[in-house]
Amino acid sequence: MSAARRALASAAPRALLLANPHGGRGHGPRVAESARRRLEAAGWSVELVLTRYAGHGAELAAALPPGELDALCVVGGDGSLREVLDGLLAGRRASTQGVCLVPSGTGNALAAELELAGPGDAIERLLASSQRLIDVLRVxxxxxxxxxxxxxxxxxxxxxxxxxxxxxxxxxxxxxxxxxxxxxxxxxxxxxxxxxxxxxxxxxxxxxxxxxxxxxxxxxxxxxxxxxxxxxxxxxxxxxxxxxxxxxxxxxxxxxxxxxxxxxxxxxxxxxxxxxxxxxxxxxxxxxxxxxxxxxxxxxxxxxxxxxx
Structure with a gap:
């Protein structure tokens, strides 16, 4: 890759897609791949990771360096997002990392609360820079x-x-x-x-x-x-x-x-x-x-x- 293309790639918004391959009757990888194609078409630099075991999402989220990502996209249901929160909020009372929920689970209470029409709607809101701060329960x-x-x-x-x-x-x-x-x-x-x-x-x-x-x-x-x-x-x-x-x-x-x-x-x-x-x-x-x-x-x-x- 030329120096100019590397500079262009480094300037692109960066997203990590974390997908639960077992959620929503196994639809997670397909939904994640569709989300990746849409983000890349919009000029984003995207990495897709399939979680491999219970707690893997929390480990990956906890290891993220501050400021490295423009969006951490969680492809799954409420349980997948909950696991990622355990990593983001470990020892903290708040996180500055922007998180996009791409609903693909069987239980999607938060997606319903946000009136998300589906995975595609979640990605379009991300591209439109829509955001809000919400409460979290620590238990x-x-x-x-x-x-x-x-x-x-x-x-x-x-x-x-x-x-x-x-x-x-x-x-x-x-x-x-x-x-x-x-x-x-x-x-x-x-x-x-x-x-x-x-x-x-x-x-x-x-x-x-x-x-x-x-x-x-x-x-x-x-x-x-x-x-x-x-x-x-x-x-x-x-x-x-x-x-x-x-x-x-x-x-x-x-x-x-x-x-x-x-x-x-x-x-x-x-x-x-x-x-x-x-x-x-x-x-x-x-x-x-x-x-x-x-x-x-x-x-x-x-x-x-x-x-x-």
């Missing part, structure tokens, strides 16, 4: 381990439903609704002590469902937090007290449609932080990923992510 699950989420954290039936859905991947998107129904029918309530905003309010007792949400919808499309905003510095909390399985089957579909009024078992809060003390180790649902937790603390990192969308 400590014990032993000094921190994780991050853009959408929500969920305990009780929110995690049980995701666990059931993992066994039903062959169903595609309907697996979330089926998993939720199965969890409501068979899973027990759990005893928890939930502390809001460092002791400003406390709940203690049996809990069926606990969600702390940054987005209005879940990855399954349920409208669990109609008033949630991506950049208000707060998480919207829904806590459903323990109830009979018959009562669950009546009420949970209503909650999934955002019909929160007139439900005596429901407690809602808008908080900056919460802590959950558990009688036993449970799974917590973070943007669709299931992680073990014996004690949980979550806080909002205001406007911590620069989203190119």
């Amino acid at each position: 400590e699950t014990g032993a000094g381990v921190s994780h991050h989420a853009c959408d929500l954290l969920g305990l009780g039936l929110a995690a049980d439903a995701a666990r059931w859905a993992e066994h039903l991947r062959w169903l595609g998107r309907p697996r979330y609704a089926v998993g939720s129904a199965l969890a409501a029918l068979v899973e027990p309530s759990r005893n928890m002590r939930v502390v809001f905003d460092d002791g400003a309010d406390v709940f203690e007792g049996p809990v069926d469902l606990l969600i702390g949400s940054n987005t209005r919808h879940t990855g399954a499309g349920m409208l669990v937090a109609p008033e949630a905003r991506l950049d208000d510095g707060l998480m919207d909390v829904l806590l459903v007290r323990g109830m009979s399985r018959a009562r669950r089957c009546l009420l949970l579909p209503r909650l999934g449609r955002g019909e929160l009024g007139g439900v005596p078992e429901l407690l809602t809060r808008r908080v900056r932080s919460l802590e959950v003390e558990l009688r036993e180790e449970l799974l917590v649902n973070l943007d669709g990923d299931l992680l073990p937790a014996g004690r949980l603390r979550a806080e909002v990192l205001p406007r911590a992510l620069r989203l190119l969308a």
Whole structure:
């Protein structure tokens, strides 16, 4: 390559495409290749990397030198983005790296919140220099381990439903609704002590469902937090007290449609932080990923992510 062409290439905007080859029924590589062609046609210098194992995206994001990229494009669903956030925000309260979500997963709550029409729309917004700062949830699950989420954290039936859905991947998107129904029918309530905003309010007792949400919808499309905003510095909390399985089957579909009024078992809060003390180790649902937790603390990192969308 001549010196002139090298200089031109170095001046081109730079993007790294991180693609989950297993997300969205294996469509990630095809979506990523299409995104690469569009960016290169617009004059960008693009590198495409397929993640090889769980946690690989976090490792790659953590190793990025500051200022090297104009865009870090995550090709996948909410879980793929969550993994990259763990790398970008390790030991930090905010990241200056611009991130573009190119949705190709089965759970795309953040893409729905951003009203992205699909992968192509995400790339066109990147090329149009559209961007915004959004909040991120930092969640400590014990032993000094921190994780991050853009959408929500969920305990009780929110995690049980995701666990059931993992066994039903062959169903595609309907697996979330089926998993939720199965969890409501068979899973027990759990005893928890939930502390809001460092002791400003406390709940203690049996809990069926606990969600702390940054987005209005879940990855399954349920409208669990109609008033949630991506950049208000707060998480919207829904806590459903323990109830009979018959009562669950009546009420949970209503909650999934955002019909929160007139439900005596429901407690809602808008908080900056919460802590959950558990009688036993449970799974917590973070943007669709299931992680073990014996004690949980979550806080909002205001406007911590620069989203190119």
